[in-house]
Amino acid sequence: MSEIKQWHADKGPQYRLKHDRLLRVAAACFNQKGYSGTSLKDVARQLDLTDAALYYYVRSKEELVYQCYRRAADLGARAMARGQAAGGSGLERALAYLDHHLDALCGEEGPVAIMSEIPSLKPGHKADILERSREHSLAFEVLIAEGIADGSIAPCDVRMTGNAIMGALNWIPKWFRPGGPVSAAQVRGQFTEFCRRALGA
Amino acid sequence: MSEIKQWHADKGPQYRLKHDRLLRVAAACFNQKGYSGTSLKDVARQLDLTDAALYYYVRSKEELVYQCYRRAADLGARAMARGQAAGGSGLERALAYLDHHLDALCGEEGPVAIMSEIPSLKPGHKADILERSREHSLAFEVLIAEGIADGSIAPCDVRMTGNAIMGALNWIPKWFRPGGPVSAAQVRGQFTEFCRRALGA
């Protein structure tokens, strides 16, 4: 990550804006067309740029993917932090986290990349993303465990339950389209409702 | 599909066996290394073959993916059929389906491909897989609706709930490894248990 900081450090706010836009557009492309299905030209076209121009913002396609995933991980981590900081029982905090994460997934922060291609990241990047993922899953499992301890969540296999809910969450970008038949608010409400039922004691 | 029938029709049982083995190995590769991360050479190596030899079984890499997905869809459809045929309330049938599908996902039928790369299929294949997917989702939603009608499932947004559970299910091959710390039987039991809680009235 220090590499990226250095790479970005000196650039102005203009740069940052466009770079962020790039990540969102790329995430949308990867989610919709698949990784191998999206060429840099595809991404560039949506930004009114040439494919070559992307290299001003990114070292390689691999790094573009990596940064998309990193962004996704950051958003997830932020949601998790908020959830943990929320008051109430374990269940309430878990749901608060989910609500925040859903907001990121479906809301204005733009599309978030589904991490389907972690394995084809280069070793260092892969390790980084995998570590963050594990951390995230673990944090969620802790929330569940705390909920069980305080009686707000029904006893269950924590690992399994965590995996199930994370899976359901990760899959959302597959079927949710902003501006589609279902609104972000609906998804948010109904999904947390679903989880409340699934977890509640 | 008629194309594949023709392609396979005259081949003997030897062929069929190896072809089936190919699909399983390929599915495992795609799930573990990602689509772009697995070259035909990778797949071939695991079969003690040369990459070129695969073309005796498959027209192209795209078709290999397609057939993996088709196999996944077939297994899903079979599980669904069994679930529908099972007796009991809507909830019981839904759970029966899930149990069968989990069996296929984690059991001896070998690894089942995660459909992450549908968008990069060629139009005809894409349409075919998408249609089957929709059919499958719809069938599951019907089960849920019937469960609500007969009082075995708590009222909920059927579409949303279906998507959530299908997402959780589809994600399983991402974290489940046969021979890993968690047994297939455990996953099966705990996952259906989870769904029972989530759905039950």
Add this chain to the structure above:
DNA sequence: GGCCTATTTTAATCAACATTAAAATTCATT
């Protein structure tokens, strides 16, 4: 053993993108 088919290999070929280098343009600042 000889013949026909099924299967696999060897050795090229090809094509699609990713990537790079150099040149052109934009744009703020003076």
Add this chain to the structure above:
DNA sequence: AATGAATTTTAATGTTGATTAAAATAGGCC
């Protein structure tokens, strides 16, 4: 208007891995 940094384009170049064609091998059957 002139200068220099930031941004983008044009025009090659490379590389990876899919694909193909022809040749080699294996195996059942007469």
